[in-house]
Amino acid sequence: MSRRIYIFDSTLRDGAQTQGIDFSTADKTALALDLDALGVDYVEGGWPGANPTDDAFFGDPPKLAHSKLTAFGMTRRAGRSTDNDPGLAALLGAKTPAVCIVGKTWDFHVDVALGIEKDENIQMIADSIRHLDQNTDEALFDAEHFFDGYKANPEFALSCLKAALAAGARWIVLCDTNGGTLPDEVERIVSEVAKHIPGDKLAIHCHDDTGNAIANSLAAVRAGVCQVQGTLNGLGERCGNANLISLIPTLVLKMGLDTGVSDDGLKRLTHVSHTLDDRLNRQPDRRAPYVGDSAFAHKGGLHVSAVEKDPRCYEHIDPELVGNHRQIVVSDQAGRSNILAMFRDIGLEISADDPKVAALVEDVKRKEFDGYAYDGAEASFELLARRALESVPEYFRLASFRVIDERRWNAKGELVTLSEATIKAIIGGTQYMNVAEGNGPVNALDTALREVLLPVYPELTDVRLVDYKVRILTPSEATGAVTRVMIESADANGMRWSTVGVSTNIIDASYNALRDAITYKLYKDGAVAQPGLGAQTAD
Numbered sequence: 001m002s003r004r005i006y007i008f009d010s011t012l013r014d015g016a017q018t019q020g021i022d023f024s025t026a027d028k029t030a031l032a033l034d035l036d037a038l039g040v041d042y043v044e045g046g047w048p049g050a051n052p053t054d055d056a057f058f059g060d061p062p063k064l065a066h067s068k069l070t071a072f073g074m075t076r077r078a079g080r081s082t083d084n085d086p087g088l089a090a091l092l093g094a095k096t097p098a099v100c101i102v103g104k105t106w107d108f109h110v111d112v113a114l115g116i117e118k119d120e121n122i123q124m125i126a127d128s129i130r131h132l133d134q135n136t137d138e139a140l141f142d143a144e145h146f147f148d149g150y151k152a153n154p155e156f157a158l159s160c161l162k163a164a165l166a167a168g169a170r171w172i173v174l175c176d177t178n179g180g181t182l183p184d185e186v187e188r189i190v191s192e193v194a195k196h197i198p199g200d201k202l203a204i205h206c207h208d209d210t211g212n213a214i215a216n217s218l219a220a221v222r223a224g225v226c227q228v229q230g231t232l233n234g235l236g237e238r239c240g241n242a243n244l245i246s247l248i249p250t251l252v253l254k255m256g257l258d259t260g261v262s263d264d265g266l267k268r269l270t271h272v273s274h275t276l277d278d279r280l281n282r283q284p285d286r287r288a289p290y291v292g293d294s295a296f297a298h299k300g301g302l303h304v305s306a307v308e309k310d311p312r313c314y315e316h317i318d319p320e321l322v323g324n325h326r327q328i329v330v331s332d333q334a335g336r337s338n339i340l341a342m343f344r345d346i347g348l349e350i351s352a353d354d355p356k357v358a359a360l361v362e363d364v365k366r367k368e369f370d371g372y373a374y375d376g377a378e379a380s381f382e383l384l385a386r387r388a389l390e391s392v393p394e395y396f397r398l399a400s401f402r403v404i405d406e407r408r409w410n411a412k413g414e415l416v417t418l419s420e421a422t423i424k425a426i427i428g429g430t431q432y433m434n435v436a437e438g439n440g441p442v443n444a445l446d447t448a449l450r451e452v453l454l455p456v457y458p459e460l461t462d463v464r465l466v467d468y469k470v471r472i473l474t475p476s477e478a479t480g481a482v483t484r485v486m487i488e489s490a491d492a493n494g495m496r497w498s499t500v501g502v503s504t505n506i507i508d509a510s511y512n513a514l515r516d517a518i519t520y521k522l523y524k525d526g527a528v529a530q531p532g533l534g535a536q537t538a539d
Helices: 027-037 053-058 088-093 107-114 117-136 146-153 154-165 181-191 211-221 245-256 270-281 301-309 336-346 356-370 378-389 441-453 475-480 504-524
Strands: 007-010 041-047 066-072 098-102 138-144 171-176 202-206 227-230 397-409 415-427 431-439 464-472 483-490 496-503
Touching: 007 066, 007 202, 007 245, 027 053, 027 431, 041 053, 041 107, 066 088, 066 138, 088 098, 088 117, 088 138, 098 117, 098 171, 098 464, 107 117, 107 146, 117 202, 117 270, 138 146, 138 154, 146 154, 146 171, 146 181, 146 431, 154 171, 154 181, 171 227, 171 301, 181 202, 181 211, 181 483, 202 211, 211 245, 211 415, 227 245, 227 431, 245 504, 356 415, 378 504, 397 441, 397 504, 415 441, 431 441, 464 504, 483 504, 496 504
Parallel strands: 007 041, 007 227, 041 066, 066 098, 098 138, 138 171, 171 202, 202 227
Antiparallel strands: 397 415, 415 431, 464 483, 483 496
């Protein structure tokens, strides 16, 4: 049986310290439930008594089926007994099955930050852990700045750990708090510590300030630790913490270790990672290991041919093991293999010898020469392919649009900018016209178009634009440059799709991308086009 590695998630505390992130109580509850479903062993919920959000969270904690909810705090204060310390009282008041407290293990901090004798610091650790051990199921000791402390004064740092162990700590957590330790140092120091503290009592907690948090965590595992701490997507202050989304599959699939995360749990990794980004209103990292949209994307024709024969040629794991999937992207580097693989991915069956395939390859290359990029706009490519090989219903046809921007001072003396779009569209045999305002020309155009289409196509009710990017393709042309617009859309069912538009006019490029986004949604939902227009062609 493989060695058991316990997973401790600190997203709700460490992750909340990320610049620009402010979890609500509802956010923390939802994330805790996601982590529980993933199968991690410990979910650190926050610091009781530190702020109203954490107090509200622990006041009505989520019911976890698998994970142990953990409260975080610090050792008793100098000069106080454990029974008379408000911080320890708040920790016990949270009534969590596990409690983790942080204490100093670097003599520099004891001398300068606390200003107490080293023996008093060791006693504070022992008293606090003993008090928690007597009143909770599990007590964990976070050895703050341990690696710095060990390098400066190994005898004192080890004395702190031994005091916590003797007092009943279930886990001794070795913290690389400033993220400055390198993997070879971590492995050496943990190996030395393991001569004094059993490995099944040791944990590792790494920050990513040198970009080595994952490597340091794995080095510690090799040296004997049996608990790994980190956060979802590597959230955390400064450069973040060790990323559990990458660590968990590495421990399981690469090192053959048992993390308690089941096969079904592994398949939730991509979903949990992307759900967190959605909650934070930010785009998932396409290049993230294991779970990124590009993690198993293949662009070059030779690569695609090899992957089609045996995925092991260019894929280190089966993407479905972590809930991801292979993507065959199409570009001006693509060949027949890419096109055929993409066809299979979208459910199009066509012979490799069909002349339409060669024609589509050349069409893609032509369009990419003009500025289109289909490797990031899969929905636009699918529509292009389906129009070339079969047909796509023409749900609507643009007759014309006009966009007006106005910048003026209002009656209150405030400077305001307004956008107004007028659109004429044909649905079936009827022409409709609508005028709408927006907080920008694209928003106004989008609003006007939707207001025309929604009464006929209610499928569009839940569609929302989640990302909008513009790139200048011919900077030498200055304000007359060709622009590429990429739009990412989503619906209430969790489907996401990307579309592209290109034009020397940014509003025209935006319309092209919007049109594809709307058409793709209607096609995927099986919407019935109104009679009178036939198959869709470019506007």
